[in-house]
Amino acid sequence: MQISQLTAETAAAAAIRTLGLDPDIIDLTSFEALAAALRRAASFLCPTSPGRLADAVYGAVQPLASAGAVTRSGVGEILDELVASGDLLELRRDKGQSARLLYLAPPSFIERHPGRYLLTGIRPFGVPLILDDLAQMIDYEGPTRSISLDAEDGPTQLRDQGLRCVARERWLARPAIETPTAFVDHFRVRLDTAALAGHLEDIQILDPASSVRYYAGRWRPPAASDTGDFIARRPQAYGADLWCLARCERGVPSRLLEWPVDNPVLPGRDEAWRYQAAVDAARGVPQRFRRRAGDLVGGDVVFDFFSPLPGFAERYLQFVGLPLGKTTGALFSFRVPAAAADGVGTFLIDMLWMTQEEAPHGV
Numbered sequence: 001m002q003i004s005q006l007t008a009e010t011a012a013a014a015a016i017r018t019l020g021l022d023p024d025i026i027d028l029t030s031f032e033a034l035a036a037a038l039r040r041a042a043s044f045l046c047p048t049s050p051g052r053l054a055d056a057v058y059g060a061v062q063p064l065a066s067a068g069a070v071t072r073s074g075v076g077e078i079l080d081e082l083v084a085s086g087d088l089l090e091l092r093r094d095k096g097q098s099a100r101l102l103y104l105a106p107p108s109f110i111e112r113h114p115g116r117y118l119l120t121g122i123r124p125f126g127v128p129l130i131l132d133d134l135a136q137m138i139d140y141e142g143p144t145r146s147i148s149l150d151a152e153d154g155p156t157q158l159r160d161q162g163l164r165c166v167a168r169e170r171w172l173a174r175p176a177i178e179t180p181t182a183f184v185d186h187f188r189v190r191l192d193t194a195a196l197a198g199h200l201e202d203i204q205i206l207d208p209a210s211s212v213r214y215y216a217g218r219w220r221p222p223a224a225s226d227t228g229d230f231i232a233r234r235p236q237a238y239g240a241d242l243w244c245l246a247r248c249e250r251g252v253p254s255r256l257l258e259w260p261v262d263n264p265v266l267p268g269r270d271e272a273w274r275y276q277a278a279v280d281a282a283r284g285v286p287q288r289f290r291r292r293a294g295d296l297v298g299g300d301v302v303f304d305f306f307s308p309l310p311g312f313a314e315r316y317l318q319f320v321g322l323p324l325g326k327t328t329g330a331l332f333s334f335r336v337p338a339a340a341a342d343g344v345g346t347f348l349i350d351m352l353w354m355t356q357e358e359a360p361h362g363v
Helices: 008-017 031-045 050-064 072-084 132-137 153-162 179-192 268-282 313-318 338-352
Strands: 088-092 100-104 108-113 116-120 137-142 144-148 204-206 228-234 241-247 252-258 286-294 301-305 322-325 330-337 355-358
Touching: 008 031, 008 050, 008 088, 031 050, 031 072, 031 137, 050 100, 072 088, 072 313, 108 153, 132 137, 132 144, 153 338, 179 228, 179 252, 179 268, 179 338, 228 268, 228 286, 228 355, 241 268, 286 338, 301 338, 313 330, 313 338, 330 338
Parallel strands: 286 355
Antiparallel strands: 088 100, 108 116, 116 144, 137 144, 204 228, 228 241, 241 252, 286 301, 301 330, 322 330
């Protein structure tokens, strides 16, 4: 048997083909390829921690990529989007324990409009979501997968593949509309009777007085001047940092409420991010989105965001539009059809108390 040396380029192309993608049009470090790699790794590793899954994919891809083309944090961000888009479920491991694990979501489809279907879920042990010729018809767009089929036969074809139909209303379920003050007060009351914090090391808090346009810069260690309630993240020995609401007195946490509070099937960050949106709105500096004209023929609108969105909002945007990932001057962006743009703006204002920022001239 002859042994030949495998170059990084050849290995990357083989990896892309294993993921069911075309190496002639997709790079291994692209959003779509990394999302597919995370799904495949999850099919073998789940249930597992988010950190272990991200490390597995980063460790496999990084040696095949050019320097800086893929980062551990970037893989983690894509993993968060797979949770938001319904491919993975993040659940508490056991009652009373803080650690949360990722589980495979069941193979499902949601009708976007007649003949167009959003695909979600992962099968175990690397089995493709859809088999046979239909697999070649899947469109990969950022973290999402969609397929176009005959409007009459499509649902039957997908059910025959073992996918369950999820009603659009259920998929797009959202919390009740309420004022930001009422939302914040709900958690403050819960924090009043929460457990004592005890000694916490290396905790990070989100500074509510910092700029809503620079999310990464809002995180810092507690300072002696910090008194009040803060979103916090605290490290644990194994797994990702835990999200919590901390009551601090002169920079020292006194009480701690772990996220999620109201819905155990949500990632902790979802409730935390909506809480911070409410805090920002209540103090008169709401989080912002920027709306600008896209470049597609027939008209489209791009929405730029500067802060992360809870899962229910991200699912809504994935359903009506297309994620664009990081764009210049924004944390991430979505492209939506012009006909849906006003509805998106109303949704963001009603559900997250956001305000629209004017796009700079020429953008």
